[in-house]
Amino acid sequence: MTDVGPVREEAELVLLGGRVWTGDPRQPQAEAVAIGDGRILAVGRAESVRALIGPRTRVLNVHGRLVLPGFIDNHTHFxxxxxxxxxxxxxxxxxxxxxxxxxxxxxxxxxxxxxxxxxxxxxxxxxxxxxxxxxxxxxxxxxxxxxxxxxxxxxxxxxxxxxxxxxxxxxxxxxxxxxxxxxxxxxxxxxxxxxxxxxxxxRVIPEPSDHEYDEALRAALREAARFGVTSIQDITEWAHWPVYRRAHQRGELTVRVYARTPIPEWERQRELVAREGAGDQWLRLGGFKGFVDGSLGSTTALFFEPYADAPQTSGLLHSQMFPEGIMKQRIAAADRAGFQCSIHAIGDKANALVLDIFEEVIRENGPRDRRFRIEHAQHLRPQDIPRMARLGVIASMQPYHAIDDGRWAEKRIGRERCKTTYAFRSLLDAGVRVTFGSDWPVAPLNPLLGIYAAVTRRTLDGKNPNGWFPEQKITVEEAVRAYTIWGAYAEFAETVKGSIEVGKVADLVVLSRDIFAIPPEEIAQVEVLYTIVGGRIIYAAR
Known part of the structure; x- marks a missing residue:
């Protein structure tokens, strides 16, 4: 085990006595972490890290527990x-x-x-x-x-x-x-x-007051802290942006927010960024979110073939797709201006349409590090999986949906189309960058439930104990990466967070059990003991 970090200054917080999974391939495991000024000062052997303990250092002995980078949720409606x-x-x-x-x-x-x-x-x-x-x-x-x-x-x-x-x-x-x-x-x-x-x-429901918005944000922050969520990639309505800004100005944010605003109003974000900048490591405007279709549960996800249980429909194109061609125009313009585009697609036809648009925009606008994303990437034709890899499109997925929808999805679209539904294994094997999140409040915010879902694929009704389409299971380490360093990559922040490395922000979680060592079916019962954001303990289990 090598030590990382030549820094020799007094740490503000030191974690000792744990198993540290760093997410850094150069040093996958460590025994201790030292933190100062909101960042990681040292990672390595306990005796080396102890050298940074001074009279004002808080020492947290985690008694053999697993320490991970803070969880990054790739898709919230916070x-x-x-x-x-x-x-x-x-x-x-x-x-x-x-x-x-x-x-x-x-x-x-x-x-x-x-x-x-x-x-x-x-x-x-x-x-x-x-x-x-x-x-x-x-x-x-x-x-x-x-x-x-x-x-x-x-x-x-x-x-x-x-x-x-x-x-x-x-x-x-x-x-x-x-x-x-x-x-x-x-x-x-x-x-x-x-x-x-x-x-x-x-349009006729009264807008919440500033006080009601602030209370909702405080409730959401408490929930995130409880589950070890230290960063969110949020689907942010414009009415929500001032709420985040107020909290940031008051020093109340305890998650890092990467905000994505509606693509129909993309010029508004461009003008704001030009005037004030994109933000900082706590609150940042991160491009745009668009919609191509609806959802499977509402029979509005768009498919090439009709629904098995509603043969009169194949789903709906979202209103943002009208008039015809407008979505491509917006994505192309936003991309030329240097912004990231994240597009919601559930059904196989919706995903194919997004890939068609992305491919055209890439060809027309030329090469750059754009990191296009498909939000959900839920139901895919087999031929579109390698196409996602070739185009460098990120699959921004929410694995809890697999064990939830898996109870009834075959009734809705038939078994054949379900074979490449929530196709985690196929996507990773094809070389697609997969990131994970919750879609909260559509699904629970708890990342450990998402990891459990991706690794076991046991549906909530208990009818698939070996996994729903078990060939799409992934490993615990892959699922953790999808919630940490790969999530950071999806918001252009892999040099700032997502792993426990010297110089990165000190966002960490301590778990009650080692999810790499226990049977996967027990991961759902694991709890967060400590959540640390910017070097500050914001949650400690009682």
Whole structure:
């Protein structure tokens, strides 16, 4: 074991007595880490690192526990997650009755006219998997507008009060890229709105106050600290940017934020960066996020072939794809201006369309280190996997979705298309850079659940104990890299963070068990004992 770091100054914090997985191939393992001024001063043998202990040094003996680089989540809706923590929670409602009861209980606590939002419901948990209807909740919410979304964020249920405020009637046409679900007998809206149709309600929901935004961010930061998340690559609405800036100015940020704003307004970010700069290592504007399609659970992910359980549809193009050709124009212009583009694609046709656009833009704009990303890269045709590698496109994936969707995906698209669904192994073997995250609050923020999902592929219903399409499993080390150094690469920060090396920021986590040594199926029960960001302990398990 070699020692790294010639620095000989007093450390502020020293971690001793652990197994340090550095992520640095030159020195994969270490016994101790010294930290000062928010950065790593030394990594190596305990006796060498002890030389940096002075009278003011805090020494943390981790008693043989595993130390990792801080987790980098490649895809969050972070403020939405904070609001979810503070709103009605329908994620584990097991039947329509429980769904309605929780909304009714929430309505009792609110004054008339105050909206109920949040939700994260999953109708696939319910007997028969019916989509909810406004009639389920209307009796309890006559004067309380409700709009609660499915956990994938691509459809939601509005009650009658919300539909009235939005002006949605049986005569309202479906917007491009969206669907107003209607009763087949009466033609009346059922309350379910998919993708672009959701904006009809979103535009009438009052904007949260600055105080409400700040409280949501604080709740989200506490959640991130609890799970060892030290950096996020966020899907950032423009209304969220001032919230992050306020927290940064007050010194309250305990995660590093790489913010990606909506691609339709890409010029706005270009102008802001030209005026004020992209930011710093705590808060940085990181390019743009666009959409090509919707989600599998909402049958709005775009496929070449129809859905097996809904043969009348092959999914939807997102509204950002209209008018035809606009997405390519925006990506090409943003790329010429030097910005990174990250595009959401779920279905196999959506992924192929994104790769077509990326390939054209690369050819037209010429070579540069652009690191195009596909967010989710969920369902791929076999021939598009080597194409991703050839184009240098990053697969920004969220492995928990595999063990969640895996309960019902075959019913929706058939077994053959599922063979290259969440194709972690095939992508890595082809040479694609794969990074991991959560899509929180669509899925739990906990990276250890993501690692568990990627390594075991055991679906949540317990029906695949050996893994759902087990040939797509990856190793624990590959999954950890996808949550650390490969995540740093995806935001052009691999020289700054993502591994435990001298000079890098001191973002680390200490785990309760060694996930490299225990049976993979036990990883889901492992807990974070300490989270360290910028050399400061921001979370310690009780």
């Amino acid at each position: 403020l939405d997650g904070g609001f979810h923590l503070l709103s009605v929670d329908l994620r584990d409602a097991r039947d329509p009755q429980e769904f309605a009861r929780r909304i009714a209980e929430r309505a009792k606590t609110l004054p008339p006219g105050r909206w109920i939002t949040g939700g994260q419901w999953d109708h696939e948990l319910w007997p028969g998997a019916p989509l909810p209807r406004k009639e389920w909740i209307d009796p309890y919410t006559p004067n309380t507008p409700v709009f609660v979304t499915r956990l994938d964020g691509h459809m939601g249920l509005a009650n009658s009060a919300a539909l009235r405020q939005a002006g949605i009637t049986r005569q309202t046409p479906d917007p491009p890229g969206g669907t107003i679900v209607r009763d087949p007998q009466t033609g009346e809206p059922t309350g379910i709105l998919k993708d672009a149709a959701m904006s009809l309600v979103y």
